[in-house]
Amino acid sequence: MAAxxxxxxxxxxxxxxxxxxxxxxxxxxxxxxxxxxxxxLGGPVASADALTRALDQHMATTDT
Structure with a gap:
């Protein structure tokens, strides 16, 4: 049991x-x-807009 x-x-x-x-x-x-x-991309105080911008920015840098 202990194990x-x-x-x-x-x-x-x-x-x-x-x-x-x-x-x-x-x-x-x-x-x-x-x-x-x-x-x-974001933490507990990140707004939906901030998370969207962070994801959009990430996607823009990986699309090249």
Missing amino acids: AFTSRAARPESGFLKVRRLGVDAYPTLLLHTAHGTDH
Whole structure:
């Protein structure tokens, strides 16, 4: 029983470590995963307009 608890407890911790490596420090955060890596598009105070601009800008740089 203790082994099952230990293995389950490790899963959320590894998830928290992963998002920290991606630069996430607040929720919600919008990340865009591409062939070139992960781009941070917006965080908890980003408006819909700001997120749209960030995505449009990203798309414009990848369309060339």
